[in-house]
Amino acid sequence: MTSAPTSDVVDRALELMGTHIRILVGEPTGPAVGSPEDAADRVEAFLNVYNETMSRFRPSSELSRLNEDEREEIPASPLMCSAIAAALSAAEQSDGLVDPTLLGELEDAGYREHWKAENRVELREALADYRPKPSPAGVAQASRWREISVDEAAGIIRRPRGVRIDTGGTGKGHAADLAGELLAGFKTWAVDCGGDVRIGGTSGAEREVQVLGAFGDGQIETMTVRGGAVATSGLSSRIWRNAEGKSAHHLIDPATGQPAFTGLVAATAAAPTAVEAETLAKVALLKGPAAAASVLSRFGGITVDEEGNVERIGQLEAAPRVTITMPSSKSTKGSQ
Amino acid sequence: MTNQQNNQPTTRPGKARTNATVVPVFLASAAIFTLLAGLLGVQVANGQDPLLGAKKPEVVQKSLILRKVIKTKKIVTIVEAPSGSSAASGSSPTYASSGGGGGGTSYSAPAQTYSAPVQSAPAPVQTAAS
Numbered sequence: 001m002t003s004a005p006t007s008d009v010v011d012r013a014l015e016l017m018g019t020h021i022r023i024l025v026g027e028p029t030g031p032a033v034g035s036p037e038d039a040a041d042r043v044e045a046f047l048n049v050y051n052e053t054m055s056r057f058r059p060s061s062e063l064s065r066l067n068e069d070e071r072e073e074i075p076a077s078p079l080m081c082s083a084i085a086a087a088l089s090a091a092e093q094s095d096g097l098v099d100p101t102l103l104g105e106l107e108d109a110g111y112r113e114h115w116k117a118e119n120r121v122e123l124r125e126a127l128a129d130y131r132p133k134p135s136p137a138g139v140a141q142a143s144r145w146r147e148i149s150v151d152e153a154a155g156i157i158r159r160p161r162g163v164r165i166d167t168g169g170t171g172k173g174h175a176a177d178l179a180g181e182l183l184a185g186f187k188t189w190a191v192d193c194g195g196d197v198r199i200g201g202t203s204g205a206e207r208e209v210q211v212l213g214a215f216g217d218g219q220i221e222t223m224t225v226r227g228g229a230v231a232t233s234g235l236s237s238r239i240w241r242n243a244e245g246k247s248a249h250h251l252i253d254p255a256t257g258q259p260a261f262t263g264l265v266a267a268t269a270a271a272p273t274a275v276e277a278e279t280l281a282k283v284a285l286l287k288g289p290a291a292a293a294s295v296l297s298r299f300g301g302i303t304v305d306e307e308g309n310v311e312r313i314g315q316l317e318a319a320p321r322v323t324i325t326m327p328s329s330k331s332t333k334g335s336q
Numbered sequence: 337m338t339n340q341q342n343n344q345p346t347t348r349p350g351k352a353r354t355n356a357t358v359v360p361v362f363l364a365s366a367a368i369f370t371l372l373a374g375l376l377g378v379q380v381a382n383g384q385d386p387l388l389g390a391k392k393p394e395v396v397q398k399s400l401i402l403r404k405v406i407k408t409k410k411i412v413t414i415v416e417a418p419s420g421s422s423a424a425s426g427s428s429p430t431y432a433s434s435g436g437g438g439g440g441t442s443y444s445a446p447a448q449t450y451s452a453p454v455q456s457a458p459a460p461v462q463t464a465a466s
Binding site for chain 2: 006007008019020022169188190194195196197199205206207208210211212213219222232233234235236268
């Protein structure tokens with residue numbers, strides 16, 4: 001298969017962190033930077049370390065050991081400290097909607113082990129079978145995340161005994177952001193960690209980001225990004241039937257501890273970093289159609305509701321210098 | 337009553353005097369109007385329309401020296417090896433313009449070729465719920 005020439009020298013795809021990863025590296029700015037191939041190797045090695053450190057499914061991972069630790073003050077690696085700090089930052093920015101302490105609730109919903117593709121139910125089918133009355137998600141009364149603190153200088157994480165942590169989607173964004181730092185000397189680069197895409201490069205060249213629909217309907221929008229991040233949060237990739245035969249998914253409403261059905265099935269957000277984009281996307285989805293526009297208006301974004309209606313929000317041209325081009329679509333309606 | 341009847345004839349000479357002075361006054365007014373209109377016409381014809389105000393002094397245009405700077409740019413296009421998935425397949429691509437072989441992942445400065453620039457953009461990426 002032939003493809004149009006691109007400025008990327010390396011375009012590498014791999015499966016890691018329970019999702020697809022893509023690393024794209026363009027030309028180096030000079031010989032001192034090293035080759036794109038070596039840089040991609042470094043990024044891949046880093047992402048492997050990240051996965052080994054932060055996977056909740058690996059009993060030997062640092063995160064699993066931390067969650068099992070009886071102590072309230074736990075020594076932690078710089079990577080662990082950084083990841084937990086990012087998760088707490090997301091919780092702070094979202095006033096607790098993106099809560100890293102919902103691991104128990106997630107397991108109760110049925111997500112206890114590595115995601116198996118065969119468990120996935122088609123979104124439309126799942127919604128037809130079980131669609132509770134949509135309502136915005138709320139903040140957990142307990143707000144356990146407020147009891148977690150990170151001392152990055154000392155390498156210590158403090159949390160009440162028994163509070164378990166899962167960085168979830170924030171971890172993917174965090175990994176993409178850190179991986180991007182390894183590619184600082186290249187003219188173009190992008191790191192996609194399961195839909196959390198960090199884009200950069202010294203050339204400032206525009207890169208197309210294709211937003212895929214939640215109902216398996218292919219590309220629904222196209223963003224053009226020079227630098228920054230785009231992330232999507234949605235139900236469709238990990239939705240299953242629980243023991244009662246009801247549809248469940250991995251986006252938990254902190255207030256109820258149950259999978260959130262807010263009326264939206266996907267939200268895509270642009271932001272300067274992948275952690276911020278992931279946070280905004282998840283907050284928009286959890287708050288539902290009525291509040292999503294205000295959440296995404298700063299940097300721009302896209303929402304898809306349960307009926308498949310696509311809404312574009314904002315100008316998409318803030319700090320990360322994002323612009324959006326819209327294909328003509330009957331189901332698309334503009335919003336500010 | 338008698339006095340009124342006697343006074344009536346005294347008004348006739350006055351009216352005669354008025355008729356006698358109308359023609360010269362009219363002629364004088366017409367002459368002055370014609371003179372003023374003529375002067376105004378001349379002024380307007382000279383580009384000094386009083387409605388537009390006084391004529392602005394002519395701006396003396398300074399001579400502008402244009403220096404034409406010609407820059408010659410050489411467009412250097414680095415011919416890349418075709419991009420593709422590499423590590424996953426275990427192949428060992430090279431980053432160089434010369435084709436063939438492979439043999440290691442070492443980076444060497446590619447040979448420079450001078451040709452029309454290739455319009456290449458970063459490859460698109462996708463975002464979806466994961």
